[in-house]
Amino acid sequence: MTEERESERGSRPATAGDRKGRPTPSRDGRATKQSPPARLMRFLREVVAELRKVIWPNRKDLVAYTIVVLVFVSFMMALVAGLDAVFAKAVFAVFGNG
Template sequence: MAEDQEREEGQERPSRPSTAAARRERRGAARPAARKDADGKAEPRSKARPDSAAKADSADRKGRPTPTRDRKDDKGSIFARTSRFLREVVSELRKVIWPTRKQLIGYTAVVLVFVTFMVALVAGLDVGLGKGVFWLFG
């Protein structure tokens, strides 16, 4: 419903923020401002609760013990593991902030200039030291 209103106004939210700052801002806006108790009342985050009350409250909501670390997980078949790996790769690549074409050209130019300078420096030192050695030892 909110998306329909935005489209009617002509302002469409971008599907993905283009900068890291915009992503942080978007993530911050999505977080809830307060925690809710079991009875549905909002509790401010800054309110300090005694440890015993917090532990008892979380134990009531959880309802089951935490599994031990020694438990071996079922890895599944090779196809399931490969599929999961590929899904995780794709999800990580979506998090990458890809450079624009202009940035890519700029970065490439900087790298090529730097590499050219370093090759010239090493070649100059090689020729200079070679001539010095031949002059010294004849």
């Protein structure tokens, strides 16, 4: 987003018009009886409409996010394994080896 546009918006929250696509039509509250195939088709149309609003990451971002997740998971695994080893030694020190 450009600086002009950000200053133009100010602290106003993002609206559907700021995103790509148009907002999903709201329901008027009236429950209408529809057949199961009609309900399924409506559901699928709404899913496609929502997926069009998603801002998908490009390949560079996807690779960066994947690396960050793998590094974080590796760190957490090492931390938990280390704590497990420390607590196991403490338990054997207190209660003996059998």
